[in-house]
Structure formats: C-alpha cells, structure tokens
Amino acid sequence: MTGHPLLPTDAPVSLLDTAETAIDGELAVELYRRMVLARRFNRQATALTLQGRLSVYPSSAGQEAVAAAVTLALAEEDWLFPTYRDTAAVVLRGVDPVQAVTLLRGDWHHGWDPGAHRVAPLATPLATQTAHAVGLAHAAALAGDDLAVLALIGDGGTSEGDFHEAVNLAAVFRSPVVFLVQNNGYAISVPLSRQSAAPSLAHKGIGYGVPGVLVDGNDALAVHRVVDEALTRARRGGGPSLIEARTYRIDPHTNADDATRYRADEEVAEARRRDPLPRLERHLRERGLLDDATVRAASVAAEALAAVLRDRLADEPRPDPADLFTHVYATTPPHVAEQRRVLTGEAGR
Numbered sequence: 001m002t003g004h005p006l007l008p009t010d011a012p013v014s015l016l017d018t019a020e021t022a023i024d025g026e027l028a029v030e031l032y033r034r035m036v037l038a039r040r041f042n043r044q045a046t047a048l049t050l051q052g053r054l055s056v057y058p059s060s061a062g063q064e065a066v067a068a069a070v071t072l073a074l075a076e077e078d079w080l081f082p083t084y085r086d087t088a089a090v091v092l093r094g095v096d097p098v099q100a101v102t103l104l105r106g107d108w109h110h111g112w113d114p115g116a117h118r119v120a121p122l123a124t125p126l127a128t129q130t131a132h133a134v135g136l137a138h139a140a141a142l143a144g145d146d147l148a149v150l151a152l153i154g155d156g157g158t159s160e161g162d163f164h165e166a167v168n169l170a171a172v173f174r175s176p177v178v179f180l181v182q183n184n185g186y187a188i189s190v191p192l193s194r195q196s197a198a199p200s201l202a203h204k205g206i207g208y209g210v211p212g213v214l215v216d217g218n219d220a221l222a223v224h225r226v227v228d229e230a231l232t233r234a235r236r237g238g239g240p241s242l243i244e245a246r247t248y249r250i251d252p253h254t255n256a257d258d259a260t261r262y263r264a265d266e267e268v269a270e271a272r273r274r275d276p277l278p279r280l281e282r283h284l285r286e287r288g289l290l291d292d293a294t295v296r297a298a299s300v301a302a303e304a305l306a307a308v309l310r311d312r313l314a315d316e317p318r319p320d321p322a323d324l325f326t327h328v329y330a331t332t333p334p335h336v337a338e339q340r341r342v343l344t345g346e347a348g349r
C-alpha cells in the first residue's frame with residue numbers, strides 16, 4: 001500500500017529496539033520521566049474513583065508514551081486539544097492536577113483557564129475537539145501567529161462526522177493542525193475490526209489530501225519524532241497531518257466498565273509485555289542512558305504528584321449534585337424541576 005507520498009509506511013515507525021544508535025539521551029530521559037509521572041497519575045486517579053473522590057476516570061495506562069511525547073514536542077505557543085482520556089497529558093502540559101480533574105469529579109465546569117496553558121477542555125462528545133482545533137488553527141493562520149495545534153482523538157472517534165469535517169477543512173485551508181489518533185484497540189467494547197475496514201487509520205489521510213503517518217504508539221521516541229516533524233511542518237505552513245499511534249488501553253474504558261466481558265485476559269497480558277514504560281526503561285538502561293539515581297528521582301517526583309492529587313482532593317468540597325441544574329435554563333421547565341426534586345430527594349436520603 002506504500003508508494004504515494006501521502007500514504008503511511010506498512011510498518012509503524014519505530015526507533016526503540018532497532019539498530020538506530022543516534023538517540024538523544026537527554027530527550028529520552030525526559031520522555032521516561034514524563035511517562036513515570038503519567039503512569040503514577042493514572043494509578044492515583046483510578047484509586048480516587050474507588051474512594052468516590054472522582055466520579056469517573058478514563059485511564060490512559062499503556063498510552064503514556066503518547067502523552068509524554070506530545071507534551072514534549074509541543075512548543076509553549078502551541079495548543080493541545082485533548083479528549084476525556086488525556087488528563088495525564090493535560091497535567092504534563094502544566095495544568096494544575098486538581099484543576100485537571102474538575103470535570104471528572106462531577107463538577108459543572110471544566111476547571112482551568114484554557115488560554116493560560118493553551119490546553120482546551122477535555123472533550124467528551126467524540127471528535128468535537130478536532131473541529132475546534134481546526135477553528136483555532138485556521139484563526140491563528142489568518143492572524144499570522146506562528147503556532148501549531150495538536151488534536152488528540154481515539155480510534156472510535158475517527159468514525160464520527162466531526163472528524164471527517166475537521167480533517168477535510170484543515171486540508172483545504174492548509175491549517176497548522178496535527179491530528180493524532182491514539183489507536184488503543186477499542187471504543188469501549190467495540191474492537192477496531194468493527195470500527196474501520198481501512199488498512200490503517202493513517203490511510204484515511206490520503207482521502208483528504210493529508211499525509212498519514214503510522215507510528216508505534218508504545219515507542220515514546222518514535223512518537224516524539226513524528227509529532228515533532230508534523231508540528232514543525234505545520235508551523236512552517238506545510239499544512240495538516242494525520243498520525244496514527246498504535247497502542248493499547250491496558251485498563252478498562254473507565255472505572256465503570258468491566259473489560260473482561262469483551263476481551264480475553266491473555267490479550268491484556270500480551271499488551272502488558274509491550275508496555276511502553278518498562279520498554280523505554282530497558283532500552284535506556286541497556287545503552288547506559290539511565291541510572292538508578294535518575295529512576296529513583298523520577299519515582300520520587302511521581303509520588304509527590306500523586307500525593308498532591310490525593311491530599312488536595314481530600315480537602316476539596318464535594319460538588320453539589322443539584323448544581324447539575326443550575327446553569328442550564330434561564331427559566332427551569334417543569335420536567336427539569338421535577339428531575340431536580342427527585343435528585344435532591346434521593347441525595348437527602
């Protein structure tokens with residue numbers, strides 16, 4: 001299927017476990033450090049759902065290579081458009097961890113100032129963030145701002161009309177935007193084979209006139225390289241790109257999901273053997289780029305992040321369920337008033 005410049009390579013771009021020796025050690029260690037933070041954040045946030053401190057948490061465990069690579073590749077003036085699964089990336093981008101989980105606590109607002117960090121709100125309606133990303137990128141291009149926009153999306157999200165409209169519009173206007181599909185194998189219980197018949201999700205790019213890049217999403221160095229190239233191209237007026245990062249969602253869809261109902265334990269065990277974090281650690285240690293002291297320091301920083309989330313959430317007042325109704329209607333219709341009455345009655349029991 002290769003041959004046309006817009007088509008991806010058959011095999012995902014990969015740098016780890018290949019013969020390549022020219023590795024930027026400093027960059028690789030920073031990727032490792034970020035992945036350790038993201039992994040610990042995922043574990044802590046999942047634990048907080050068990051205590052009722054978070055209402056829901058869509059974990060990105062297994063996908064930390066993407067969060068680390070993307071946040072390192074983005075320049076300060078660039079923008080990140082995340083999905084509900086990308087809280088760890090939002091935190092790595094510099095958003096306060098408690099603010100980052102506001103929505104996931106069941107609060108009615110999303111928690112941080114998007115302009116301050118150039119991070120859009122976590123998008124739950126699938127693929128809507130891709131259209132918003134193109135809007136911002138197009139506006140920036142018209143204003144002559146030197147920036148690029150990166151929109152994250154899931155494999156399932158690529159079936160949405162919004163994704164089609166966003167990539168098409170970006171291609172026509174050559175907007176400085178990079179679409180990065182985290183193909184983690186599932187859209188809740190729906191496997192990729194029931195989602196798309198395309199040879200790869202990166203192949204979708206050619207239909208819009210956008211280059212498609214297929215990358216090993218469990219290889220932080222490779223993801224960093226392709227994202228960095230795509231962002232640089234976008235900033236220079238080279239137009240949008242579509243990147244598919246092949247990875248795996250190790251945890252259930254959220255804490256409310258029982259993934260054993262639709263996938264075999266052996267499949268998850270196999271995915272764990274390709275876990276991006278120990279893989280990078282092994283690779284760096286074998287090359288003498290990572291020592292015990294650096295590993296310990298990364299772990300200490302991750303524990304500190306977990307403690308901040310744990311301690312500060314324990315002090316946060318719990319959102320009032322009745323707030324659900326507060327900012328929806330200027331004049332509350334009778335059926336909504338009835339729902340509020342039922343809910344507050346239940347809450348009072």
Ligand SMILES: Cc1ncc(C[n+]2csc(CCOP(=O)(O)OP(=O)(O)O)c2C)c(N)n1
Nearest residue numbers: 085124125126154155156157184186187188
């Ligand atoms: C427009 C829309 N339709 C349906 C849903 C319900 N929904 C939430 S997550 C999800 C699966 C999305 O899968 P994918 O895009 O692969 O992302 P992942 O959860 O795997 O990160 C669905 C169908 C939604 N949030 N928005």
Ligand SMILES: [Mg+2]
Nearest residue numbers: 154155186187
């Ligand atoms: Mg998915």
